[in-house]
Amino acid sequence: MSLPIAPKPAIRRFHQARWDEPVIFELSTPGERGVLVPAVEPGVRDAVGDVLAELPAGLRREAPPALPELAQMRVLKHYLRLSQENLGADLNVDIGQGTCTMKYSPKINDQLVSVPQLTEMHPLQDPADAQGVLEIVWRLERMLAEISGMAEVSLQTQGGSAAIWANIAMIRAYHEANGEGEQRREVITTIFSHPSNAAAAKAAGYEVITIHPDAEGYPDLAALKAALSPRTAAIMVTNPEDTGIYNPAIKDWVDAAHAVGALASYDQANANGILGITRARDAGFDVCHFNLHKTFSTPHGCGGPGSGANAVSEALAPFLPGPRIVRGEGDDARFEVREAGPQSIGTVAPFFGVVPNLVRAYAWIMALGAEGLLAAAETAVLNNNYLLAKVLEIPGASAPYATGRRRIEQVRYSWQELFEETGISSEEIGVRMSDFGMHYWTSHHPYVVPQPFTLEPTESYSKSELDEYVAALAEVAREARETPELVRTAPHRQSVHHTHHDDLDDPERWAVTWRAYLRKYPEVAARTAPAAAAPAVDAPAA
Numbered sequence: 001m002s003l004p005i006a007p008k009p010a011i012r013r014f015h016q017a018r019w020d021e022p023v024i025f026e027l028s029t030p031g032e033r034g035v036l037v038p039a040v041e042p043g044v045r046d047a048v049g050d051v052l053a054e055l056p057a058g059l060r061r062e063a064p065p066a067l068p069e070l071a072q073m074r075v076l077k078h079y080l081r082l083s084q085e086n087l088g089a090d091l092n093v094d095i096g097q098g099t100c101t102m103k104y105s106p107k108i109n110d111q112l113v114s115v116p117q118l119t120e121m122h123p124l125q126d127p128a129d130a131q132g133v134l135e136i137v138w139r140l141e142r143m144l145a146e147i148s149g150m151a152e153v154s155l156q157t158q159g160g161s162a163a164i165w166a167n168i169a170m171i172r173a174y175h176e177a178n179g180e181g182e183q184r185r186e187v188i189t190t191i192f193s194h195p196s197n198a199a200a201a202k203a204a205g206y207e208v209i210t211i212h213p214d215a216e217g218y219p220d221l222a223a224l225k226a227a228l229s230p231r232t233a234a235i236m237v238t239n240p241e242d243t244g245i246y247n248p249a250i251k252d253w254v255d256a257a258h259a260v261g262a263l264a265s266y267d268q269a270n271a272n273g274i275l276g277i278t279r280a281r282d283a284g285f286d287v288c289h290f291n292l293h294k295t296f297s298t299p300h301g302c303g304g305p306g307s308g309a310n311a312v313s314e315a316l317a318p319f320l321p322g323p324r325i326v327r328g329e330g331d332d333a334r335f336e337v338r339e340a341g342p343q344s345i346g347t348v349a350p351f352f353g354v355v356p357n358l359v360r361a362y363a364w365i366m367a368l369g370a371e372g373l374l375a376a377a378e379t380a381v382l383n384n385n386y387l388l389a390k391v392l393e394i395p396g397a398s399a400p401y402a403t404g405r406r407r408i409e410q411v412r413y414s415w416q417e418l419f420e421e422t423g424i425s426s427e428e429i430g431v432r433m434s435d436f437g438m439h440y441w442t443s444h445h446p447y448v449v450p451q452p453f454t455l456e457p458t459e460s461y462s463k464s465e466l467d468e469y470v471a472a473l474a475e476v477a478r479e480a481r482e483t484p485e486l487v488r489t490a491p492h493r494q495s496v497h498h499t500h501h502d503d504l505d506d507p508e509r510w511a512v513t514w515r516a517y518l519r520k521y522p523e524v525a526a527r528t529a530p531a532a533a534a535p536a537v538d539a540p541a542a
Helices: 042-053 072-084 095-100 107-112 131-148 160-177 195-203 221-227 250-259 355-391 416-422 426-436 463-482 484-488 514-520 522-533
Strands: 152-154 186-190 207-211 232-238 263-267 287-291 308-312 324-327 335-338 411-414 452-455
Touching (some): 107 355, 131 152, 131 308, 131 335, 131 355, 160 195, 160 232, 160 263, 160 308, 186 195, 195 232, 207 221, 232 250, 355 411, 355 463, 426 452, 514 522
Parallel strands (some): 186 207, 186 232, 232 263
Antiparallel strands (some): 287 308, 411 452
């Protein structure tokens, strides 16, 4: 008996909502209220007044801030309309977000971080009254230590790049403590490692040496050995890289770095395909970091809030940022907050990091367990290699470097063949993909892969969703050949019209705040001046 043939994947009809929604300041009406704030108690007002009196005059407002004034219902409509004009993980197939590792964030985790026991907490609260939160943070550190194989973990950093900065700061502090701070002034990375590694090292004052792939497309071990010297402070590499290629000689890289006295730092922002399979410490790394808002399913939230985790070996543990949460001895052990030790790099973010995201990550790990984490990684790898096979069936698409080899959890593809045939660029294809309700990302600059596009399906997406995404890619590639002007003038079914780079490339047109917007566009200022300038009703004197 033969199995039924699966139907050809359909590309669903899509059209983005368009509201021509004004900036919220333009909706403001003087005196309109969404909530009536109770009067400040005299004792509180006097105490605040005493504090304000000590502030320098230049830090005190002469008048209340000109905030928008709207009723609750209008605020709700405004933000719901804006949300309808966006693509998002809960609405669209967003595997085209590439190396961002977008995956499903269970809604129960959002409920967990919305309970009053957490939302009403304050970071300066007495630790005796915050034992639950402190325990979650402490236990999450222990989990990530096990997942990475490292000795100690800090969750203070608030994103991946911040965590990379903490890594290089600890590396610098380690060498300075050993009297080699002035000698070791070079950091080695690879061209497909996350640019934040090179950027953080450069910002810390190091000379950055970048290793390119060998003839097979893998990180070049011979080139690394030639670059290593007593001047090397560290290697800082992402593995798997943003091509999706896993470096099979990664332990040789670490051993070579250690042979010259350098440290090895592991960027694990792409850890989604290796959970439960390999660990940073097993390869000999001294320090690594995770992006909890990627690998451990805490929502990106329009580029934030992020949450980083720094894991280190015993040798680097004294340099971790602080304060740290420690557990006392005995059956009734309590959790305490201790200031950083004398060798610590100090505080790199307020308090204990982004606690709501730490709770989400903790819940995600607890729900899956060790077997679930492994299954998530295996499914992500399966999804990625299925997608790789399907994308390479599209004429004009290729996957440069390590040609014909399996990838881990993502692939950096190329439309170079299609571009040479049609003149349609990867950026133009990405804009057209939005007409199908799909996300699409090219790559980090510089474009080492020509006409790049980067896809990462994670474990969240079904086969039918992957098929739909590939079908949309194939359709746009067909349009590039048959009706290229349709692609060049996209988007056609989005909330915005076709845009040009003129505004993006001209700082004189930028307006990133409302006040800057009013200065640069006086016609808007004239239309909204009465509302924008009106003081709040019954506002207390400054």
